[in-house]
Amino acid sequence: MTSELGDAEDKYRRKIDEEDDLILTSTDIRDINDGQTVIKTIPVKINPMISYNGLGGNGEGDGEGDGDDNDGEGGNGKNSKVRVGVDQRRLKQMMENWGLSFSKPGKKDKKLYSLLTAENGVDENQEKTIEAMLDRQMATGYFEKNGFKVDVRDEDMRYNFIEEKMVPNLSATFIIMRDVSGSMDAYGEFSATIAGLIEFWLRQKYENTVKIRYLAHTTEAFEFDPRKKEDFYKLVANGGTSFEPAYKLVMDMMDGSLYNSMSPYKEKIEYESEDVFLLHITDGENSDDNRALYNTLKKLLPRLTKAFYLQVGSDSDGFYKMINSIEKGKVSEVKSGNNVSYGNVKKVLDALLN
Amino acid sequence: MAKKPLDNLLVDGKEIKVIATHGSVIDEKYTAEARKIASFMIDKLGLSFGNVEFKILDNEEFAEKVALYGTPLPTWEAGQEKIIQENNMKYRQGVLYEMVGHKFYNPLEKEEYTSVYINQNDTYDEVLSVMAHVYGHLHIEYNNRLAKSIKSNSNKHAYYRDRYREIESRLDIKTVEKMYDYSQTLSGLIDMFPDFHTNKKNDYYSKDETYPEEDIYDVYKFTLENIRLNPWEKEVLEIVYDINQIMKGARIKILHEGFATFVEDKYVEEVAKYDMDTAFKMRKGVLQVADVLSPAQLPYYLGFRLFKDIEKRWDEGRHGTLYDLLSEEEKRNYMKKENRGLSEILEIAKSYTDWEFIFSYADLNFFKSLVQEIEEKTNTIIENLYGGKYPKDIIDMIKAANNSRLDPNILRFQLLLKTENYSPMVYVPKGSFNGDALILRQDLSFVKRYIGELSDTEKEGFEEYASQVFSLDNQYTEASLQRLSKMWKVPVELHTMDAAGNRLIIESDGSNIIKLNDGEGPKFDE
Numbered sequence: 081m082t083s084e085l086g087d088a089e090d091k092y093r094r095k096i097d098e099e100d101d102l103i104l105t106s107t108d109i110r111d112i113n114d115g116q117t118v119i120k121t122i123p124v125k126i127n128p129m130i131s132y133n134g135l136g137g138n139g140e141g142d143g144e145g146d147g148d149d150n151d152g153e154g155g156n157g158k159n160s161k162v163r164v165g166v167d168q169r170r171l172k173q174m175m176e177n178w179g180l181s182f183s184k185p186g187k188k189d190k191k192l193y194s195l196l197t198a199e200n201g202v203d204e205n206q207e208k209t210i211e212a213m214l215d216r217q218m219a220t221g222y223f224e225k226n227g228f229k230v231d232v233r234d235e236d237m238r239y240n241f242i243e244e245k246m247v248p249n250l251s252a253t254f255i256i257m258r259d260v261s262g263s264m265d266a267y268g269e270f271s272a273t274i275a276g277l278i279e280f281w282l283r284q285k286y287e288n289t290v291k292i293r294y295l296a297h298t299t300e301a302f303e304f305d306p307r308k309k310e311d312f313y314k315l316v317a318n319g320g321t322s323f324e325p326a327y328k329l330v331m332d333m334m335d336g337s338l339y340n341s342m343s344p345y346k347e348k349i350e351y352e353s354e355d356v357f358l359l360h361i362t363d364g365e366n367s368d369d370n371r372a373l374y375n376t377l378k379k380l381l382p383r384l385t386k387a388f389y390l391q392v393g394s395d396s397d398g399f400y401k402m403i404n405s406i407e408k409g410k411v412s413e414v415k416s417g418n419n420v421s422y423g424n425v426k427k428v429l430d431a432l433l434n
Numbered sequence: 435m436a437k438k439p440l441d442n443l444l445v446d447g448k449e450i451k452v453i454a455t456h457g458s459v460i461d462e463k464y465t466a467e468a469r470k471i472a473s474f475m476i477d478k479l480g481l482s483f484g485n486v487e488f489k490i491l492d493n494e495e496f497a498e499k500v501a502l503y504g505t506p507l508p509t510w511e512a513g514q515e516k517i518i519q520e521n522n523m524k525y526r527q528g529v530l531y532e533m534v535g536h537k538f539y540n541p542l543e544k545e546e547y548t549s550v551y552i553n554q555n556d557t558y559d560e561v562l563s564v565m566a567h568v569y570g571h572l573h574i575e576y577n578n579r580l581a582k583s584i585k586s587n588s589n590k591h592a593y594y595r596d597r598y599r600e601i602e603s604r605l606d607i608k609t610v611e612k613m614y615d616y617s618q619t620l621s622g623l624i625d626m627f628p629d630f631h632t633n634k635k636n637d638y639y640s641k642d643e644t645y646p647e648e649d650i651y652d653v654y655k656f657t658l659e660n661i662r663l664n665p666w667e668k669e670v671l672e673i674v675y676d677i678n679q680i681m682k683g684a685r686i687k688i689l690h691e692g693f694a695t696f697v698e699d700k701y702v703e704e705v706a707k708y709d710m711d712t713a714f715k716m717r718k719g720v721l722q723v724a725d726v727l728s729p730a731q732l733p734y735y736l737g738f739r740l741f742k743d744i745e746k747r748w749d750e751g752r753h754g755t756l757y758d759l760l761s762e763e764e765k766r767n768y769m770k771k772e773n774r775g776l777s778e779i780l781e782i783a784k785s786y787t788d789w790e791f792i793f794s795y796a797d798l799n800f801f802k803s804l805v806q807e808i809e810e811k812t813n814t815i816i817e818n819l820y821g822g823k824y825p826k827d828i829i830d831m832i833k834a835a836n837n838s839r840l841d842p843n844i845l846r847f848q849l850l851l852k853t854e855n856y857s858p859m860v861y862v863p864k865g866s867f868n869g870d871a872l873i874l875r876q877d878l879s880f881v882k883r884y885i886g887e888l889s890d891t892e893k894e895g896f897e898e899y900a901s902q903v904f905s906l907d908n909q910y911t912e913a914s915l916q917r918l919s920k921m922w923k924v925p926v927e928l929h930t931m932d933a934a935g936n937r938l939i940i941e942s943d944g945s946n947i948i949k950l951n952d953g954e955g956p957k958f959d960e
Binding site for chain 2: 089090092095162
């Protein structure tokens, strides 16, 4: 319908993304993940003109307005707002703007080729080939002299374009591990939002091919039911910090032994046959003895395809140095601020992609 | 009323076409109504206009048309405008009933049409009153001197869109958008009042090496001619310059809306003769925008009230020098049936702009009777209808001005500025440009045009007042100067005054703003 204005709306949306106007909270992300459209209000952008206080400036104005309510009239007032809807399609577009491609093929994709042949009757390509032959004959004057004669040359041939079909590898597990201890109080919203965005990205890109497991830890660690993931996002920060139980829990999940879970399903992670990724969001202040943790990690890390360590808030590097010393290159560290903005999100997503 | 066949609509002996379309289909019912109303307008009120096509659109289409009207290029600004309009309609804030679009050329019929957009969510009665209203707009578009000088055409805009897209496809979107944004900022400096300046040009053979040779009021054009641009940049600037000529239309806003509401009201009176019920519903539309207690829509309100006042005065002969000489007693009993109201109004519609209109017709008696009417109505039950929701500030402003015997000129300026009827007059003074800096100066000499010569004491009082009303908006002015300076690649100075009335220079070098209480200040004398 919007043929005359074309993609003006998209241009506007790209602009608000770039200028970081749209701020989504973890509640929004959860709603969008559930397929709802979230309406956000952002201030109107105005190209400045030399003008008088609140007067002058834009010289347009047509039509009758509603007599009762004139706040939004004309839409050019300084304080007016724009309501912008964000749905799954739009969030996908936003994340693509943030540098995250949804069209990149997976790691273990297999390529299937299929070539169409014209064995059964005349197909499109043969018709096009004959048309091209006739065109050439007309243009060169051959047709006028000799009349119709089948004389197909190489330059007339028309073929089908070979189409590639990608079939992704159907086995991967992504573990999102959130630190919800007391010290994470200030970054709870951020970590939930990041977790939501990553979940959204995984679902959009791999649809149902990736299993997502939700883990949270204080001095204890739990798994959450994937069907009630809102509980996971709503977690309130409380208690002390200890990493050991969390990594121990992952080990237990892989070994198939008993472990703490809010979920009725205690599914084993098949680390031998599938890719396992782990994302740990924390402020990095481990209060426990590091020796036990070191031993657990030494067993765990070889089983993971890749681990991501997202540190919010504090600057203490100790833990990252330790895990990096166990197996170099296996763990990526991401440092970011503590609010959801274009720059911070992009840092996290860049790390995930590379 | 003799029954006349409706298939001939003659304006000045030339037949015009009126149709209503719904998508690509002609809507028979609305076409018949539109023609009926058109024949009333032409025969009874003496309006004249050309071919019209009423297009009945849904919310999304309507929003797109509104966005296209002001910002016809496919830019982020147009996208934003469309979303705003769509939101307004969706959440019922400021619903638009109609919009008169640009003219377009129909190559099949070899005729020029004006497209008028009507919201399909309007009720049947609303559509009737909206159509009547629109003919008022069309009359102004076809007859008013200023409106005729603005030539906007949909076909031209479509061509501009194509060019813009082509430029964008060769460069990248961001670069072109930036240029567009700059040119929009520059559009605030298009000369809206070319008829105001009475500059004498230098002799052709003048040996003065001053540049510019005269005061330049069209800073946009001056920029276009004097800065170094890539061909595509120049093209974008030229396109935006041409498109934004419609901003001049702001100068006849009151006239436009007032006249349209006036003829709408006339048609309602006509309908009331045979169909009271419909007339009552249509009347509601008029009252919504132009009742004495609803000045939220100031252009409608002021224009409609004033036209009603003029009609009464010229019908009863209460005007002219002889009438003014009469005493109050004699004036009250004065009666001379002239019936010249309508012809006077058509004359105004033909050649006036808002400023002239308000300054020559809105006299003390008009404001006095307005205040009287307001006071009567606020004391009656009608106030309950509005529940105190009506915008008090404008009513209080009119009342206060009347009670304190404020100079009516000041009230007139206040009202005009409230209708956003003015963009600041800024000019490049003669001989000021030497390549080091661009100097701009604010011009307030138009004040003298409208309120005459002032004595020294009056002048002091006025300057104090003017500094409050005509001082520049800091936030946007500074941002604009920054952009201007980036385009010119030299510092830009603006000589103006602050809110206290002191002289002020705002200087920008593209990254910093410097303010000095110095300089020449705005120009007051011609």
